Amino acid sequence: MHILDGGLQTSVQGKPMAGQRHIALPGAGPADPISLALANWCVGNAPDMAGLEITLSAVSLHFDHAATIAFCGAATSGDIDGTPIEAGQSHVVPAGAALRVHGARSGVRSYIAVAGGFDLPETLGGTSAYLPAGVGGHILRAGDSLPLRTSALPDQRTVPHPYRPPITDEVALHCLAGPELDRLDQGQRRAFFSEAFTIGQRANRIGCELSGPALHASPGDIASAAVFPGTIQAPPSGNPFLLGVDAQTTGGYPRIAQIVRADRPSIGQLRPGSRVRFIAVTPARAHELLRRKLLLWRSLMPQLTL
């Protein structure tokens, strides 16, 4: 498979590199693992098999051999040599044909899965690219090629309707109080949990800047401490920063909130201009939200983990 046009940012993302945060290596992995898992389901792959994560704009790929593919996530349409195809179902790309996945009208990221997956080695226990340091892979551009594993052509599959959540640019995210939430005064805390924030232009796999009511933590820094995907920091600019899958493992800004694990896949679909609200929950409630979300998705994909 050859990249003809990698669009804004395309990379291989699958199983995250787990257990490496103590050496300051985040796991990377798909920013929206549910969409990757759905694309994999369409072509008969395990949910965390590595696929291509594409970002906002259209991409095109050339296949030397016939392959079964599917794409899911923000993009809704594509074409094979000009013949329109839809997201959420498997398609056969004939040998020598070009697959195009079109740009996203809402949301950010889509995942292209190929039956059998890519024939790539693991890096530190994962099959994902950590782009800021080029560990496990890099941004794919025109001219790059990826070897495919041979696979029998699987049956045609379409994601059933209850499993097609609309990706919107108005999102509510459940979150826990962060370790330094008390560094905001009462008015700022109330504003954080009641008003909407807008995703700024600085939005990528590392994180997104939020604009809304200005939040000034006092004191304004902490001794560097662990952060995780979904941690919301309050830097001195007054604009909170929501960390994504490629965020560094420690930070020196007050941690005012933590998006619950169940809602972290939604962070991967926040685009500049998206509106987000934060709903406060307890750790026990967050645990229950994850249990319910897994119960729902596992009725389609029993092996899914989040």
Add this chain to the structure above:
Amino acid sequence: MTDASKDMYLADDWISAPIADRFMRLAAAEALRRHSDWTEVVAGLDSLAVQFDPERTDPATARLLFQRHLGGVESGSEATAKTVIIPVCYEEDFGPDLNHVADMLQIHADDIPSWHAAQRWTVDMLGFQPGFAYCRSDGDLLDIARLDQPRQTVPAGSVGLLGGLCGLYPFEGPGGWPLIGRTPLRLFDPAREPASLLAAGTPIRFEAIGRARFKALKA
């Protein structure tokens, strides 16, 4: 034993506790890494965090386990890890802020290599980039200020000083630490075991090398 339990922070899949004492913190990090309950163990500059699999452990149980595991840690009073020697070339193009740092330390720029080599350093934590070590000196260090304008590109191997800390950049990238030199060593290599040359708790000594030696080691 640690005093951490009362100020513990609990999220739905991670917990942290303040542990101010460095030896206690590093001993705890090492001990907790051996427990399969924790999927990640991350030392901060004055805290320790662990992540857990919420499908195996609910938050309340994780908190109890974390408390129990921390309670069982004996402080290793001295670092037990082997000292790593880091060769550094302090030529001016590798250390563009040598004069700036020398002014702040009130020593001559030519004396920076011997001053740097004379300190005993220990890695306090890794962060910022894969394998980026924040090293603390045993002696009292002056608070060295961040550059007013961070550099867009700091070369891999650069050695910087900030606050009372010395930091080593494994990767090229932006950075705001005043730079005094560069090491030819590969600080992070995903194909190597371990991938990171340095770990929290590693004692370090710096050794001045010339440009020829730098090139030879780099090759």
